Amino acid sequence: MDQQLPPPNQLNIEITEEVAEGTYANLAIITHSHAEFVIDFVNVMPGTPKSKVKSRIIFTPQHAKRFMKALTENVLRYESANGLIKDLEEVQLPMNFGGPTAQA
Numbered sequence: 001m002d003q004q005l006p007p008p009n010q011l012n013i014e015i016t017e018e019v020a021e022g023t024y025a026n027l028a029i030i031t032h033s034h035a036e037f038v039i040d041f042v043n044v045m046p047g048t049p050k051s052k053v054k055s056r057i058i059f060t061p062q063h064a065k066r067f068m069k070a071l072t073e074n075v076l077r078y079e080s081a082n083g084l085i086k087d088l089e090e091v092q093l094p095m096n097f098g099g100p101t102a103q104a
Contacts, residue, residue: 023054037064 025041032038041055059067079085 025054027051029053032061032064036060 023041023043025043027042027044029040029042030037031040037059039057039059040053041057042051043054044051075085
């Protein structure tokens with residue numbers, strides 16, 4: 001049997017089905033120390049007084065900077081293909097956009 005080996009600089013990445021489904025987040029809280037950047041991803045629902053962190057990613061400062069650069073490049077590519085992404089401050093959402101207003 002002739003088995004093909006990947007080229008020496010190719011990275012083989014696997015993803016489980018659960019991780020591939022993804023986790024929705026509409027808020028990111030970023031903190032840092034001299035040694036790391038911590039990004040907590042949260043799903044905040046309107047009318048809910050408490051939200052839980054859905055995922056936490058910890059970067060070295062060097063990886064945080066590389067991530068910022070990669071995200072910036074991808075946003076620019078997206079906007080060149082699909083148009084400008086409006087900032088949330090530009091989009092006026094009603095306070096009850098997620099459903100009926102909560103009552104006590």
